[in-house]
Amino acid sequence: xxxxxxxxxxxxxxxxxxxxxxxxxxxxxxxxxxxxxxxxxxxxxxxxxxxxxxxxxxxxxxxxxxxxxxxxxxxxxxxxxxxxxxxxxxxxxxxxxxxxxxxxxxxxxxxxxxxxxxxxxxxxxxxxxxxxxxxxxxxxxxxxxxxxxxxxxxxxxxxxxxxxxxxxxxxxxxxxxxxxxxxxxxxxxxxxxxxxxxxxxxxxxxxxxxxxxxxxxxxxxxxxxxxxxxxxxxxxxxxxxxxxxxxxxxxxxxxxxxxxxxxxxxxxxxxxxxxxxxxxxxxxxxxxxxxxxxxxxxxxxxxxxxxxxxxxxxxxxxxxxxxxxxxxxxxxxxxxxxxxxxxxxxxxxxxxxxxxxxxxxxxxxxxxxxxxxxxxxxxxxxxxxxxxxxxxxxxxxxxxxxxxxxxxxxxxxxxxxxxxxxxxxxxxxxxxxxxxxxxxxxxxxxxxxxxxxxxxxxxxxxxxxxxxxxxxxxxxxxxxxxxxxxxxxxxxxxxxxxxxxxxxxxxxxxxxxxxxxxxxxxxxxxxxxxxxxxxxxxxxxxxxxxxxxxxxxxxxxxxxxxxxxxxxxxxxxxxxxxxxxxxxxxxxxxxxxxxxxxxxxxxxxxxxxxxxxxxxxxxxxxxxxxxxxxxxxxxxxxxxxxxxxxxxxxxxxxxxxxxxxxxxxxxxx
Numbered sequence: 001x002x003x004x005x006x007x008x009x010x011x012x013x014x015x016x017x018x019x020x021x022x023x024x025x026x027x028x029x030x031x032x033x034x035x036x037x038x039x040x041x042x043x044x045x046x047x048x049x050x051x052x053x054x055x056x057x058x059x060x061x062x063x064x065x066x067x068x069x070x071x072x073x074x075x076x077x078x079x080x081x082x083x084x085x086x087x088x089x090x091x092x093x094x095x096x097x098x099x100x101x102x103x104x105x106x107x108x109x110x111x112x113x114x115x116x117x118x119x120x121x122x123x124x125x126x127x128x129x130x131x132x133x134x135x136x137x138x139x140x141x142x143x144x145x146x147x148x149x150x151x152x153x154x155x156x157x158x159x160x161x162x163x164x165x166x167x168x169x170x171x172x173x174x175x176x177x178x179x180x181x182x183x184x185x186x187x188x189x190x191x192x193x194x195x196x197x198x199x200x201x202x203x204x205x206x207x208x209x210x211x212x213x214x215x216x217x218x219x220x221x222x223x224x225x226x227x228x229x230x231x232x233x234x235x236x237x238x239x240x241x242x243x244x245x246x247x248x249x250x251x252x253x254x255x256x257x258x259x260x261x262x263x264x265x266x267x268x269x270x271x272x273x274x275x276x277x278x279x280x281x282x283x284x285x286x287x288x289x290x291x292x293x294x295x296x297x298x299x300x301x302x303x304x305x306x307x308x309x310x311x312x313x314x315x316x317x318x319x320x321x322x323x324x325x326x327x328x329x330x331x332x333x334x335x336x337x338x339x340x341x342x343x344x345x346x347x348x349x350x351x352x353x354x355x356x357x358x359x360x361x362x363x364x365x366x367x368x369x370x371x372x373x374x375x376x377x378x379x380x381x382x383x384x385x386x387x388x389x390x391x392x393x394x395x396x397x398x399x400x401x402x403x404x405x406x407x408x409x410x411x412x413x414x415x416x417x418x419x420x421x422x423x424x425x426x427x428x429x430x431x432x433x434x435x436x437x438x439x440x441x442x443x444x445x446x447x448x449x450x451x452x453x454x455x456x457x458x459x460x461x462x463x464x465x466x467x468x469x470x471x472x473x474x475x476x477x478x479x480x481x482x483x484x485x486x487x488x489x490x491x492x493x494x495x496x497x498x499x500x501x502x503x504x505x506x507x508x509x510x511x512x513x514x515x516x517x518x519x520x521x522x523x524x525x526x527x528x529x530x531x532x533x534x535x536x537x538x539x540x541x542x543x544x545x546x547x548x549x550x551x552x553x554x555x556x557x558x559x560x561x562x563x564x565x566x567x568x569x570x571x572x573x574x575x576x577x578x579x580x581x582x583x584x585x586x587x588x589x590x591x592x593x594x595x596x597x598x599x600x601x602x603x604x605x606x607x608x609x610x611x612x613x614x615x616x617x618x619x620x621x622x623x624x625x626x627x628x629x630x631x632x633x634x635x636x637x638x639x640x641x642x643x644x645x646x647x648x649x650x651x652x653x654x655x656x657x658x659x660x661x662x663x664x665x666x667x668x669x
Contacts, residue, residue, distance in 0.1 A: 014072075014075065017076045021076070022078065028227040031050070032231040032234070035047070042158055045158055047162075048168070055176045061220075062179070069191055069210065078220060079216040080212075082216040082219045083213060083215055083219075092211075094211070094212065094215030094219070098184065098218045109229040110173045110174045111174075132156065166232070177222075181218075183218070184218040188210060258292070261292045267281045267285035268285035334397075336393075336395055337397075338394070339392045340380065341384075341388040341389055341391065343387075344356075344389060347407060347457070363466050371524065371525070372523045372524040372525025373473060373524065375476060389407070390404045393465060395475055404427070409441065411437070411455040412454055413453040414435035414436060418435055422437060422443045431460075436455075473518040474516075479507055482507060485524075489527050493528045493531060496532055504535060509542065513544055516548040517548060522555065522559060545594060549634065552651075552654055553651075556656050559654050563650070568659050568660060569661070570659055570660070572625055572663055575628050576666055576668035583598070583632045594638075596635050598639075606640070609667045610647070613666075613667060614647065626640075626647060626650070630653045633649055
């Protein structure tokens with residue numbers, strides 16, 4: 001404000017006046033654009049005060065330019081440019097244009113702005129008590145907290161203050177327009193009098209010179225004033241819809257494409273009426289028809305977007321309603337899950353043929369057929385912390401296996417010599433830990449010709465997953481899964497189920513027996529036989545291990561079929577009687593099961609003997625099982641399971657009469 005007052009007092013050179021006039025024009029343009037992009041009057045609450053500053057700044061420039069005009073007979077290049085471009089050689093035309101601008105500003109824009117601001121201020125003040133009561137009601141009902149309610153009250157008060165201030169500030173704009181007219185008259189009258197009386201110019205020359213300068217000065221000040229007047233009208237007529245003027249206008253005008261077609265039809269009709277110019281009307285009609293098509297397409301897209309948004313909102317509401325029921329399940333770990341790196345995400349795409357999802361569905365069916373258990377759906381999620389080509393298999397949130405595959409390569413398994421005639425990435429088959437190599441796709445055909453076993457990336461991860469499920473099957477079988485299994489066969493075995501549960505055994509005891517069977521890879525798909533056996537012996541003992549042995553004996557054909565060859569022969573390794581006697585005499589029963597209590601030297605000797613037999617038979621490529629007496633079968637299996645988990649141990653009672661046995665070795669100390 002001090003600088004503005006200084007402009008009034010201190011004479012300015014013409015060059016500096018040009019710069020300040022351009023600044024004034026730029027400022028008015030910015031103010032207009034700000035009001036167009038403002039979503040709420042509160043975003044530009046300083047506008048009434050800013051009007052005072054812009055008015056004073058513009059008037060100070062008027063006074064500075066008037067001083068130059070009356071003293072030097074010129075007022076800089078900007079005013080001269082406006083005078084020459086607008087008036088040309090006839091300053092009377094400039095005076096008429098200036099008068100029209102002033103009429104528009106005073107009678108239309110300023111007058112209307114003042115009236116709108118006055119009415120808005122009155123209605124805002126009248127509505128304040130009701131709005132404050134609504135805020136208090138929302139606060140009491142819990143829809144708003146104290147901080148939000150205070151902010152809404154402050155915004156309401158600021159809005160009322162704004163419209164009240166605009167009612168008065170519009171008078172600045174009106175007074176500015178009147179002052180501009182008076183200053184133009186002063187320049188137009190005072191300049192010729194001063195210069196003609198002083199003999200510097202003739203009266204005709206003075207009227208022409210100062211007529212142009214006065215109109216140029218008036219236009220330079222009138223145009224920024226008009227822009228600011230328009231800005232005032234825009235901001236006081238803004239609707240409280242929290243969108244910018246452009247978004248509101250486009251939404252209102254482009255809502256109905258049918259209106260464009262009606263207007264286009266009228267224009268085309270006018271174009272063919274004699275006497276009317278054809279090209280302007282026809283061109284505009286075509287443009288309106290094209291605009292209607294674009295608007296209709298945009299309307300369809302917006303409708304579809306709103307429909308999707310509504311569906312998402314309904315789904316969100318549905319989830320919100322279910323939240324109390326699902327809140328506990330939402331943070332529970334899944335029984336079985338696979339986490340993959342971002343490089344493997346395309347393998348999960350359901351749109352491609354034979355995706356990872358399809359493989360998992362196939363694996364669940366195979367497991368159900370081979371082991372007789374129902375695997376719950378496998379959760380697949382991406383993990384940015386994994387290697388891009390890595391994956392991790394988790395059971396109940398804990399990693400049990402991991403691997404790495406390359407979607408654009410193929411895995412080949414090493415042959416007997418262990419040599420790979422290809423360049424690639426050395427690796428181990430994750431399921432069976434065999435030496436392998438990842439080769440490029442162009443080497444696949446050559447590898448087939450050399451009889452290498454070629455495995456696709458999806459097959460690698462699918463085989464690994466199946467192996468993990470087989471190994472950890474007991475962990476994946478819980479009471480819920482057992483209940484589903486029993487409900488599935490209730491139609492054909494309802495009698496034995498009703499007899500067994502809960503009178504003889506509880507569901508958890510049946511679950512333990514089934515887990516014991518799965519721990520040694522015995523399928524439980526013959527549930528009828530298993531339940532019949534448990535019903536028979538469940539009244540005699542509640543020991544899960546003893547009941548498991550009884551069930552194994554009942555499933556002897558199923559067990560023997562796993563290890564017999566096509567000639568119905570099983571290769572067995574016997575346990576020396578002295579070793580059997582030693583193990584039998586050192587069995588300790590605990591609440592968690594039976595365990596061998598042997599000296600560490602004796603355990604090492606037994607494990608060494610098992611290792612020697614296994615090594616000798618592996619050289620001959622002979623598959624075998626260890627055959628023991630029923631009394632020590634389970635304990636002997638526990639004894640060697642830490643070192644030799646893949647060696648099966650069966651008892652004499654688990655070998656049917658029709659199966660032949662061939663002794664291929666003996667475990668002795």
